[in-house]
Amino acid sequence: MAQMTMIQAITDALRTELRNDPNVLVFGEDVGVNGGVFRATEGLQQEFGEDRVFDTPLAESGIGGLASGLALQGFRPVPEIQFFGFVFEVFDQIAGQMARQRFRSGGKFHAPVTIRSPFGGGVHTPDMHADSLEGLMAQTPGIKVVIPSTPYDAKGLLISAIRDNDPVIFLEHMKLYRSFRQEVPEGEYTIPLGKAEVKREGTDITIITYGAMVHESLKAAEELEKEGYSAEVIDLRTVSPIDIETIIASVEKTGRAIVVQEAQKQAGIAASVVAEINDRAILSLEAPVLRVAAPDTVFPFPQAEAVWLPNYKDVIETAKKVLTF
Amino acid sequence: MASKTKNAALDAKTGLEEVEKQFQTLQILNEEGEVVNEAAMPELTDEQLQELMSRMVYTRILDQRSISLNRQGRLGFYAPTAGQEASQLASQFALEKEDFILPGYRDVPQIVWHGLPLYQAFLWSRGHFQGMQIPDGVNVQHPQIIIGAQYVQTAGVAFGLKRRGKKAVAITYTGDGGTSQGDFYEGINFAGAYKSPAIFIVQNNQFAISTPREKQTAAKTLAQKAVAAGIPGVVVDGMDPLAVYVATREARERAVNGEGPTLIETLTYRYGPHTMAGDDPTRYRTADLDNEWEKKDPLVRFRKFLEKKGLWSEEKETEVIEKAKEDIKEAIKQADAAPKQKVTDLMSIMYEEMPQNLKEQFEIYQAKESK
Numbered sequence: 086m087a088q089m090t091m092i093q094a095i096t097d098a099l100r101t102e103l104r105n106d107p108n109v110l111v112f113g114e115d116v117g118v119n120g121g122v123f124r125a126t127e128g129l130q131q132e133f134g135e136d137r138v139f140d141t142p143l144a145e146s147g148i149g150g151l152a153s154g155l156a157l158q159g160f161r162p163v164p165e166i167q168f169f170g171f172v173f174e175v176f177d178q179i180a181g182q183m184a185r186q187r188f189r190s191g192g193k194f195h196a197p198v199t200i201r202s203p204f205g206g207g208v209h210t211p212d213m214h215a216d217s218l219e220g221l222m223a224q225t226p227g228i229k230v231v232i233p234s235t236p237y238d239a240k241g242l243l244i245s246a247i248r249d250n251d252p253v254i255f256l257e258h259m260k261l262y263r264s265f266r267q268e269v270p271e272g273e274y275t276i277p278l279g280k281a282e283v284k285r286e287g288t289d290i291t292i293i294t295y296g297a298m299v300h301e302s303l304k305a306a307e308e309l310e311k312e313g314y315s316a317e318v319i320d321l322r323t324v325s326p327i328d329i330e331t332i333i334a335s336v337e338k339t340g341r342a343i344v345v346q347e348a349q350k351q352a353g354i355a356a357s358v359v360a361e362i363n364d365r366a367i368l369s370l371e372a373p374v375l376r377v378a379a380p381d382t383v384f385p386f387p388q389a390e391a392v393w394l395p396n397y398k399d400v401i402e403t404a405k406k407v408l409t410f
Numbered sequence: 411m412a413s414k415t416k417n418a419a420l421d422a423k424t425g426l427e428e429v430e431k432q433f434q435t436l437q438i439l440n441e442e443g444e445v446v447n448e449a450a451m452p453e454l455t456d457e458q459l460q461e462l463m464s465r466m467v468y469t470r471i472l473d474q475r476s477i478s479l480n481r482q483g484r485l486g487f488y489a490p491t492a493g494q495e496a497s498q499l500a501s502q503f504a505l506e507k508e509d510f511i512l513p514g515y516r517d518v519p520q521i522v523w524h525g526l527p528l529y530q531a532f533l534w535s536r537g538h539f540q541g542m543q544i545p546d547g548v549n550v551q552h553p554q555i556i557i558g559a560q561y562v563q564t565a566g567v568a569f570g571l572k573r574r575g576k577k578a579v580a581i582t583y584t585g586d587g588g589t590s591q592g593d594f595y596e597g598i599n600f601a602g603a604y605k606s607p608a609i610f611i612v613q614n615n616q617f618a619i620s621t622p623r624e625k626q627t628a629a630k631t632l633a634q635k636a637v638a639a640g641i642p643g644v645v646v647d648g649m650d651p652l653a654v655y656v657a658t659r660e661a662r663e664r665a666v667n668g669e670g671p672t673l674i675e676t677l678t679y680r681y682g683p684h685t686m687a688g689d690d691p692t693r694y695r696t697a698d699l700d701n702e703w704e705k706k707d708p709l710v711r712f713r714k715f716l717e718k719k720g721l722w723s724e725e726k727e728t729e730v731i732e733k734a735k736e737d738i739k740e741a742i743k744q745a746d747a748a749p750k751q752k753v754t755d756l757m758s759i760m761y762e763e764m765p766q767n768l769k770e771q772f773e774i775y776q777a778k779e780s781k
Contacts, residue, residue: 136573142603147562147596154566157510157551158574177593181556182563189552191543192759227760250762279765326765 089269092262094236095125095201098243099163101273103133106161109247111138113148113165113201122167123203123262145171149178149200153186156196163247169204169256170213172221183252184227198253199246205258205297206347206394209387216384217296217348219256223325223357228252229278230325234299236267238322241276249278258297281328283335287317290404291335293358294345295321298377298395302345305400314408324354332358333366340371341407345400350378372410377403433631435645435677438652441706443714452656456721462503462651463712463722464730466495469519470709471734472528473682476535480686484742486536489516490682493649496708497613497676499523500651501581504658508578510549510567512560516613516680517583521550528737529744539759540748549578557588561597561610568606568671579665581609581658587618589635590626598639598673607665609658612675613648616703619684620694636673648676649706679703752779 089097102109111126117140120127130138141148145166152162166172172179183196206215222230231246231253233239239257246253284299285306294302299320306316317335321327336342342362346353355376362374377399385393438447445451454462473492479485491498494516502511502520513521518531525548534541534552542552554560560582567580588594589612601608612632616623629635636643642664646653654676661672681704683689691700716722753775757768764772 142596142600144596144600146593147565147600150559150562150564150593150597151566151569151600154563154568154580155570155573157563157567158570160570160573177556177559178562182559187761188539188756188759189542191539193542193544194551195762229765326767329766 086268086270088266089236090263090266091233091236091239091257092123092125094240094269095243095257096127096129097269098240098247099126099129100132102163102244102247103129103137105273108159108161109137109163110155110160111163111165112141112151114141114143114167116140116165121165123259125201125257126165145174146178149175149182152198152200153178153183153196156183156186156198157194161197161247163199163201166200166202168210168214169202169218170216172202172218179222179228179252179254180225184225187251188227195250196252197250199243199249199255200252201243201255201257203257203259203262205260206384206390207260207297209390210259211387215259217346217353219254219324220348220352220354222254223354228254228325229323230254230256231278231323232256232258232296233322234258234261234296234320236269238276238282238320240269241274242278242322244273245275245278248275253278256296260297261300276322279323279326279328281319281321281323281331283317283331284320285316285318287315287339289315289339289341290408291317291319291332291339291342292345292400292404293319293321293332293342295324296347298345298347298400301395301397302400304397305404308397308401309404314404316404327354327358327361329361329365332362336362336366337369340369341410342370342374343377343400343403343407344374345377345395347395348379349381350376351381353378372407375403375407429634429637430630433633433643433645435647436653436657437647437650438656439650439711439715441711443711443718445715450653450656452652452659454655456719459716459719460721460726462500462655463716465499465503465523466651466709466712467727467730468734469495469499471731472519472738475735475738477682477686479742480535485532487515488535488686489684490680490686491516491519493679493681493703493707494613494615495519496651496654496712497611497648497678498583500654501611501658501674501676504655504662505581506578508549508576509662510571510578510580512551512564512567512580512582513553514557514560514583514585514588515553515555516585518553520583521553524548524550526550528741532741532745533748536745538748538751539755557584558591558593558597560584561588561591562593562600563597564608564610565597565600565604565606568601568608568665569604572604572606577666579607579609579662581611583611583613585618586612586614586616586623586632587621587626588612589632595635595638598636598641598671601671602639602641605668605670607668608671609661609665610671610673611658612673613678614675615678615680617680617684617694619689622694631675633673633675639673641671641673643673643675645675645677648678649708649711651708651712679706754779
């Protein structure tokens with residue numbers, strides 16, 4: 086076991102898979118000798134060579150095409166999109182191409198591609214760096230969307246993502262890269278995709294969340310505890326497909342729920358979680374399922390992040406509304 | 411200072427003219443089937459020359475029958491190919507089996523000649539998933555609908571072939587309109603930067619639906635766009651099978667020898683509409699222009715060339731035509747026999763392992779389908 090930040094756990098997962106499988110290729114803008122703009126690929130080119138870890142020209146669509154094409158030659162590409170706000174440049178290659186590769190060929194070809202990309206607010210990045218666009222991806226049949234919130238989850242989920250034989254979008258929250266350390270096992274281990282985790286057990290209300298909002302929700306749960314409310318916090322870990330079973334089991338137990346996301350209310354995936362609960366557990370509900378989400382504006386100018394981004398106080402406020410409905 | 415600026419502007423214009431001079435059209439056979447460039451003649455055996463002619467005739471019949479079957483409602487999406495036989499088939503003829511083709515939506519003939527059974531091409535036209543269940547060992551992709559996407563993917567396939575150490579190339583096709591796409595530039599630029607074995611063909615058939623090629627770009631040739639990627643670009647008479655063959659063959663040689671990609675512009679024409687989905691070329695093309703290009707018909711000049719060599723006859727041509735018609739009839743029958751698609755089929759080809767949502771929906775549809 087070693088104490089690792091999330092970024093170290095990610096590097097460790099990449100190293101593990103580069104060692105395990107000669108078909109794994111890591112590429113993107115400045116991921117080679119530079120080790121990535123966040124050091125996520127630090128030391129990998131030195132260890133595995135330029136044939137395995139390499140830089141690309143500055144063109145996201147080209148990177149997507151490179152991944153699609155390399156997959157057709159039996160490689161297991163792990164490309165990086167420097168910031169997920171730049172996904173619009175490569176939307177066709179992800180949603181129009183690799184997500185459909187298996188389907189279009191009736192199973193003859195597939196795209197075992199894992200796209201890594203940082204996102205998330207709270208670190209005062211310039212325009213188009215921090216936007217939460219997982220909702221767009223979650224609406225795309227053919228791909229899975231994974232968002233870890235801890236170093237331990239990040240490593241196990243990334244190894245699973247890379248080994249998955251269909252495309253996976255692996256979104257890394259920038260604020261969580263180095264915000265805390267956690268014990269992470271050496272060597273390989275996997276966490277199944279599509280499986281949520283109960284990060285805190287509770288009996289009065291279920292808080293369903295992912296990404297940086299997991300930590301805001303845990304903080305909120307502690308505060309609620311002081312006021313006598315027991316909150317169960319579920320970290321989705323995979324936002325597409327959603328782990329319905331874990332959510333419904335919790336809601337049936339608590340009878341109340343909120344969904345917490347950093348994305349705008351009209352974006353993200355909270356609305357589908359609410360819909361699933363309504364479909365499957367309406368008879369268990371003591372109150373409507375409410376959402377904590379950002380305002381429906383463009384992602385804020387850096388100086389406005391603090392007043393715009395949802396935080397634990399919003400979680401507490403919304404939880405109380407549901408608890409006292 | 412003023413005169414200096416003026417000189418710089420003059421230099422830029424001269425520079426452009428110098429660039430344009432580098433892109434002269436390669437032609438071997440003129441419209442009369444006469445060899446006008448003996449030095450560039452490809453080394454093809456008599457049998458190969460006959461085979462190439464047979465394929466061109468066959469494909470012209472395939473086009474005529476496809477249009478007719480489409481009108482009868484027995485085919486779906488169809489993009490006519492008549493006029494482009496030299497451009498499509500002579501380039502494919504220059505390939506080896508291990509080469510990988512990434513076609514556009516009009517490039518069905520190339521993948522058929524590369525090994526895709528005809529009935530599957532018909533199933534693709536109709537919209538059936540079995541159409542693009544490519545047989546093992548046939549190195550082709552489905553015809554790409556997103557114009558330009560096949561270019562960036564080709565850069566990836568070619569890089570993959572290079573990494574695997576294979577003596578093979580990735581080849582792709584787009585049209586004149588497609589050269590305006592970002593993916594077109596990114597594709598040739600990536601392949602250039604990685605010196606990957608790729609052949610990029612631009613089939614300049616003069617129109618992107620109704621938009622003439624002049625409205626796509628002020629560039630005098632499309633081949634000169636290769637300069638932006640720092641790779642060789644050539645213009646060939648796309649109605650001349652021998653010129654197309656030579657250009658592709660040379661690009662292939664360079665590619666497998668590790669010298670990187672080539673961009674080839676073929677000057678060609680589609681005699682039919684853009685697609686069979688209601689396009690009417692009389693709205694944007696004059697009869698004069700059609701006549702001018704009909705004189706350039708690749709079949710006419712290649713037929714004359716072969717007849718003079720005593721390698722082609724009316725009987726031979728009739729034989730090919732009959733064979734084509736027979737094959738097409740058989741293929742349509744085979745396509746008719748394909749099982750109707752079920753929603754559960756579509757679900758089972760989404761992922762290696764179905765996620766929870768699909769598993770649930772699969773059961774629902776399975777129950778519906780068993781009623």
